[in-house]
Amino acid sequence: MEKAIKLVDIRSLSLAQLKDALVEMGEQGFRAKQIYEWLWVKSCTDFDEMSNLSKSLRENLKSRFAINAVKVRQSQISNDKTIKSSFTLYDGNVIEGVLIPADDRMTACVSSQVGCSLTCKFCATGYMDRKRNLNADEIYDQVVLIAKQAEEQYGHPLSNIVYMGMGEPLLNYSNMIKSVERITAPDGLNMAAKRITVSTAGIAKMIKKLGDDEVRFNLALSLHAANDTKRNEIMPINEQNSLKALAEALKYFYAKTKNPITFEYIVFHHFNDELEDAKELAKFCKHVPCKVNIIEYNPIALADFVNAEADKIEEFATYLRSQGITTNVRRSRGKDIDAACGQLAIKEKAGQVTD
Template identity: 55%
Template sequence: MERTEKRRDIRSMGIKELEAAAQELGEPKFRGKQMHEWIWKHSATSFEAMTNLSNAFRQKLQEHYEFRPLTIDAQQQSTDGTVKCRFKLFDGNVVEGVLIPSTERAEDRLSDRMTACLSSQVGCSLNCSFCATGFMDLKRNLEPAEIYDQVVMLNRISQQVHGSPLTNIVFMGMGEPLLNYRNVLGAIERITAPDGLNISAKRITVSTAGIAKMIRRLGDDEVRFNLALSLHHTHDEARSKIMPINESNSLDALVDALNYFYDKTGGRITFEYILFDGLNESKEDAERLVQLCRRVPAARVNIIEYNPIDMARFQKSEQQRRERFVDYLHQHRVTAKVRRSRGKDIDAACGQLANK
């Protein structure tokens, strides 16, 4: 008889549920643990892959449950080695993820970094005026497995294209990660677990536009990953104009929340600061940024080059002004790095993701 009811996504189930499911289908409890290992340790995306389960059991699983893996819908490679992927979700929605190769100086030596930039939502509700994703409506949150799949696929591409695995993960793609809190933390739990992908939480950075309540919640949950705040302006009124979320999450409220986060986790805090022509690059802006950094323990700054998008009126800061701004930060002992934009020719750079 053909089944008509919807099959459940097997990857939405925890180990206890998998054990119970195995028993319901007449198998011993430990089969649940085996399934869990196939799903998260070996990144299986089909029941056929679970070769230590009997054919009959796999057949029964297939009748009751399904996988909803991501597939690569399109892939583009930049002249600088950046790779942008458009991922298709099981329901036809698409999101983008980016692989960014770079060389960093760390502890007096140069090391190759392979960073995966992940999406956490289909679209975004926060409408930052300089961001291509902000011009899309929010359609839905990504499931933990859909976030996890981006890591698996970008890691595979990293090995194929650049011959080395991912070293870092940033949640700076489409969506506001802290508005998909449970699923983002669920994905990170699987990405960092020894019986998952076993990637250190210290190599993961979650970037938020600034939701004070959720930053405090990260502190309460004592997360081990790093936090970045997309700051982009140090004056409340001006920041609210480019990032409407600031209207309900003032800079003072964010500073308090970041201090709370630091007290609870000791985690690294980075301010992301895109320099815009004529908007946030003056000496007064630099002074306010220094003052703000002094209010947040161990805060550092990433200066990001802006990538103009068709729908917004902003332009990037000129090199001379950018250098002056960064020099001012250095003179005042603020740790600041300039992040050169990568993948501009394929619209994969920061703020450009919009499923073109």
């Protein structure tokens, strides 16, 4: 019995690698650029649609390569117009992404892993197992599909991307970097790097690597406590990446990139909502040029945390501003469909599957 040939994911190849593969197949190397344009500029996911290639070349490509396209499985629209989508991957795994519309921007929130290994106590994704990293093209596909939703539903192009969905981007470093390269490249989606924010729970050595690579996108750190004891309690990653280690990594990152940092901070009721907590955060902010986004907490069934009282949040923000720290209080979007920050955990609604 003849053994089936395992098809190579064509989007895992660089342009040079694709050119070499074509020559090896007996095809003309210059076709690589045409194929690359179909894959990354036109976001084509079907060889048969590559109309400027001969039928014989298309058949040759199909015999050796796969385009492991991500497909929308289900979409839900929130009362505030946020759209949460679950996406099916080529191997049957499912992830989630979100379109967050606002008056001045259209933001795609994308996932970088299937599940997550960091077990942050307040995050629904943290209670899931990490099954695998996403490939660069799977991250890219989420952006393309969410951008299509922005155009079709609201008539506006996608303006921003945040790597704040399922998973820890810095634990999928090479694929995250490659996805940003394809999204920002002139022979890709050609989006400005400054419109992309990668959010991390805080892995010091990888933050330093971002500095060494002199990345141009924005970096956000999910801080949530500027006190090691409290941070250890809610974010086990802090036990190996203390605040001191993170401060050193952030200073190194800023020295290399000159990119200010965004600190994300959820103010939990009776946990980190006192003036002393605000003072600790203000002190931590002195390490690098930064701003603070105070994020509304979105309760999950698996955890007992609740959002701080509105007056406590306002007092907290007022203190930070009094210390000269740019501080924004972010209201949750998509909470009614479990699309808000910390709620992504593949909870689908019956009758909503769209594929």
